[in-house]
Amino acid sequence: MGVMRDDGAQQALQLLLLKRFGMAAGTYALALLLTWLTVVGGFYQAPASTAVASGGMIVGSQLVFLYFFRSGLNLRFEDPSLTEPQVLVGLLWLTYFLAHLGEARGSLIVLYILVLLFAAFSLRPLVFVRCAALAFCSYAGLNLWDHFNRVLVQPKLALLEACVLLVMLVWMSLFVSYLYQMRQRMRQRRFALQAHQETLRGMMRQLEDLASTDELTGLFNRRHFIKLAEADIRRLRPGHRSGLALIDLDHFKRINDVHGHATGDLVLQCFASIARGCLREGDILARYGGEEFVLLLPDTEPETFTACCERLREAFAAAEVPDTNVDASQLSLSVGMTLLNANDDLEAALQHADEALYEAKRSGRNRCQASWGRV
Ligand SMILES: Nc1nc2c(ncn2[C@@H]2O[C@H](COP(=O)(O)OP(=O)(O)OP(=O)(O)O)[C@@H](O)[C@H]2O)c(=O)[nH]1
Numbered sequence: 504m505g506v507m508r509d510d511g512a513q514q515a516l517q518l519l520l521l522k523r524f525g526m527a528a529g530t531y532a533l534a535l536l537l538t539w540l541t542v543v544g545g546f547y548q549a550p551a552s553t554a555v556a557s558g559g560m561i562v563g564s565q566l567v568f569l570y571f572f573r574s575g576l577n578l579r580f581e582d583p584s585l586t587e588p589q590v591l592v593g594l595l596w597l598t599y600f601l602a603h604l605g606e607a608r609g610s611l612i613v614l615y616i617l618v619l620l621f622a623a624f625s626l627r628p629l630v631f632v633r634c635a636a637l638a639f640c641s642y643a644g645l646n647l648w649d650h651f652n653r654v655l656v657q658p659k660l661a662l663l664e665a666c667v668l669l670v671m672l673v674w675m676s677l678f679v680s681y682l683y684q685m686r687q688r689m690r691q692r693r694f695a696l697q698a699h700q701e702t703l704r705g706m707m708r709q710l711e712d713l714a715s716t717d718e719l720t721g722l723f724n725r726r727h728f729i730k731l732a733e734a735d736i737r738r739l740r741p742g743h744r745s746g747l748a749l750i751d752l753d754h755f756k757r758i759n760d761v762h763g764h765a766t767g768d769l770v771l772q773c774f775a776s777i778a779r780g781c782l783r784e785g786d787i788l789a790r791y792g793g794e795e796f797v798l799l800l801p802d803t804e805p806e807t808f809t810a811c812c813e814r815l816r817e818a819f820a821a822a823e824v825p826d827t828n829v830d831a832s833q834l835s836l837s838v839g840m841t842l843l844n845a846n847d848d849l850e851a852a853l854q855h856a857d858e859a860l861y862e863a864k865r866s867g868r869n870r871c872q873a874s875w876g877r878v
Contacts, residue, residue, distance in 0.1 A: 513578070520584050521572050527589060527621060528565050534614065535561065538600060546607040553603065561596050568592075586625050590634050593618040598641040605649075606656055609664035612642060616671055628680040635672040642668055717790040719768060720775035728789035728797055732849050735787075735801050739845040746800035746808030747843050749856040750778075750815070753835040753868040755794035766827045767794075770834070773824045781815045797853075805842060805875065812838045812871045820869065835869035842875055 535558050541547045542554050568589060571577045577585050597618055601608045615638045622631055643665050649655040715727035723731070735745055752758075752774060759767040771794065778788050778796070787799040798815075800808050820835050839860025843852050855874040863872035 516583065517572065517575070517578075520577065523584065523621075524568060524572055524589075527593070528569075530617065530621075531561055531565060531593075534597075534600070537611075537614075541604060541607065546605070547603055548605050549603045557596070557599060564592055564596070582625075584625060586622050587630055587634065590618060590622045590626075591637065593621070594634065594638050594641060598645060601642070602645055605654070608645070609660065612664055612668045615642065615668060616675065619672075619675060623675065623679050624682065626679070628676065628683050631679045632676050635676050639665075639669055639672055720772055720790050722775050722778075722796070723787065723789035725789060725791050725797070728787065728791070728799070729849065731787050732799050732843075735799060736843055736845070736847055736849060739802070739843065741845050743802050743845065744804070745843040746798070746803045746805070746811070746840060747852050747856050748798040748800075748808075748812050748838050748840045748871075749791065749853070749860045750796040750798060750812075750836055750838050751860055751864070752794040752819075753837055753864075754833075758829060758833060762827060762829055766824075766829060769827050770824050770829060773822055774819055774836070777818050777822050778815055781811070781818050786811075797856075799843075805873070808840060808842070809871060809873060812840055816869065816871055837863035837868045838871040839863055840871060840873045 538547070538554055538558065542551055547554060568585065571585060577583045594615070597614050601611060601614075604611065619631070619634060619638060622634055626634070646655060646658075646661040646665060650658055650661075655661055715723055717724045732747070739745060752770070755767065755770070758770055771790075774796070775788075775790075778798075782788060782798075785801060787801070789797050791797040798812070800811060803811075816836055816838060821831055822834055823831065824834070837860060839856045839858065839862070841852050841855040841859060843849075859872040859874040863870050866872070
């Protein structure tokens, strides 16, 4: 189950990352368009074949990233979004492009911001500053290189553009740091909320247990039994039957009168523990009230059901109640049994079981009486 949930979460993450990659690829397509505009406009200071070759290499680098995302190789990295490598590659291609632009370079420094925007929402501030520093050094380096080669026509303008870029990068770094703090705060709140939800769920479970359990015996209570029995009737397929039995401890008032109420309680607990030992998982036993219990054996045959009730009766008649003077001769129970068919009315079935129980009592107690086969 956990593995399936993990798989689902991983697929959703991959889909999200592929979408982000699609956005980056779209931006590259626009940048390539821009390259051709500079070629056509005469700003590109290299042969058109260089633009074609670099366009091909850009597409190639994006295909490598696409392969990583499609094959799942990206999941082996600490950051499966591969944001930093993607941004670094973007910055390198951009610098390479600007290197061929000469004077027109300054008008396109905004592209550095565009590339870094991809990192603003996911990279840690320190990593972002590293990328921003690379962007600035690349741009400043280009201009310095041109300056030393005496091809920089307007050094003052280039300096101003570098300063503008620096200011924008510093501002972006501060913004990213603020965003990161907000993200961290939201993460902490989410964890706190999850912890609260977990506590609430635990409390709900405890409440459900309390609402469905009889405190003295630990068995289901009458209300919960009715719910389970009705669900069982709904589940019953035609031709299948469940066994329903009302179990009443014989002369229980006498035990209370002779040994005291506390001992009576121990006898009730003893019955619950013996009954649990006689039943299979899936059988439903509940305290119906006082010294009366109700049993449901889902999807059973009359013979199996009768045998089970008999086993329970014999086990209780031979029981020893720990820490009391009650001996086995004082312990017995009577059972009234009936069968449940698909679509039966539970109230009516309980009535049948009660009539059978009454007959068991009237016939001398310590016996199991079936409602079926009676005239
Ligand atoms: N100790 C104890 N006694 C209980 C509890 N609930 C009901 N009783 C007692 O169970 C006794 C039931 O007595 P009766 O209904 O007369 O039945 P009985 O004495 O078992 O007689 P038959 O059912 O006819 O065999 C009463 O004395 C109730 O007070 C309980 O939780 N603890």
